[in-house]
Amino acid sequence: MGSPISAILANLTIEHIEQKALTTFHTPPRLWLRYVDDTYVVIDKNMVHVYHAHLNTISPTIAFTMENKKHDTIAFLDVSVTRQPDQTLTTNIYKKPTNTDRYLNYTSHHPRHQKLTVAKTLYNRAKTHIRDMAIRKHECKNIARVLGNNGFPRNLHHMTRNTTTSQNRQFKSFTCLPYVQGVSERLKRILNDAGVKVAMTPLKTIGQLLPKPKDATIPQHRTGVVYQVPCRDCNMVYIGQTKRNLNSRLKEHKVAVRNMDVNKSALCEHVLECDHRFNWNDAQILKQEPNWSKRLVFESCLINSNSNVLNRNDGKSLSPVFHDILRSTSPSNIGH
Ligand SMILES: [Zn+2]
Incomplete structure (x- = not known):
């Protein structure tokens, strides 16, 4: 399953x-x-x-x-x-014996329409599932009590009882925005006027906040990473990215440096030019990003925000408009 x-x-x-x-x-x-x-x-x-x-x-x-x-x-x-x-x-x-009548609380940091949908769904279900008017009335009273217990204002759940959810508006495109109270609503209105349908997603879910049940993968075994290798003899660093794990990529760099294979690793150039050595043990992961395209952007941002890089190029060519912003950004702030 x-x-x-x-x-x-x-x-x-x-x-x-x-x-x-x-x-x-x-x-x-x-x-x-x-x-x-x-x-x-x-x-x-x-x-x-x-x-x-x-x-x-x-x-x-x-x-x-x-x-x-x-x-x-x-x-x-x-x-x-x-x-x-x-x-x-x-x-x-029918409610299971384990049912707690706990729904999305009205004070939760969620878009208002999602909270209204909770109330609408409950009332709508009473309407479609119960034919007998006396039983339905009793269930509606029960829903009002339950919504009240979940922080819903009284006038609001009365209001939602007879409204319909049908929305026949046609949109040209669709986008998903993280929900920030007070900002996302305005953005949504502007985008809707431009013909873009908007869905809101939570910034952080409880699942993300709670500790992961599995043991964390040790850094060197994480795949899809942007990493940094410092020089042992000066303050220069090399920044790279790989879809595999850091250990495998470092091994390739080490072999290339040993064989002085300039084509395979930019690190060889620094070794040849300055006769410096690299501090492999202090290599670190700067960002984990499984998506190849996003990872290249992160790599490029990190290269451009660091003035001590010995990379041959700046990774994915970012528009020059970002260069000034990145130069004034601390590498530690990239990716957050
Ligand atoms: Zn050096």
Whole structure:
């Protein structure tokens, strides 16, 4: 699981099993609804266990489990269906026992429309899932309470109840901006007027803030890096980039220097001209960037912001307009 095609494959597999099971059973269910691996079945009471056993004979590796109605109620996805004494069916919202009613808090640093979407989605779900007006009214009251608990102002969630989300505006292009309260909204308006659709992404997610569960890779083994090798005998440095790890690239530099292969490493020129040696042990990673194009820009920025580089060229040729800015920028500020 985890691959983008997992859901498609799971669906195809279950579709195949379901078709086989339905066509080979003598008294098929009166109703068979399925969403991926969740099914809702109406079948003769005496046939429940026979059909369940039949389903489990189709594929030896896939076992179906079964849940019977409790107090005339059964859940299917996020709907709970109840049989009333007069044999009619009513629907309500189903919530798992682990549900905490915690949603995006209104004080969170998120665009306002994303917060409104939370409220709209909840009210919209009550509208589409619950037909009985008394039950729906009760659920709407419940939503208002839950939204209040999540910091939503009272007038706001009343306002969102009857609005629709449809937006038929046509845009020429699309861009994604990091969200900064007070700035992104204005930028969005300007870009929208220019025909650019804008989506906002959080600057930092909780996942980025929490420590990583895996041990960090030791620097020399990180791949896709911009690195610096200092000269042992003067204050010059060489800045380079590689898609592989620093150790592998340093090995190549060392071999080139040993063989005085000027074509393979710019470091040889410095050794030949000044008879200096390099301090390989103090080589360090300045930036890790897996994207080749971005890495070249970082390399170029770092070369241009450092006045003691012995590189033959400045990497990817940056427009001269950036040179003055980079010269007045400390290399340590690049990449942040
Ligand atoms: Zn030197």
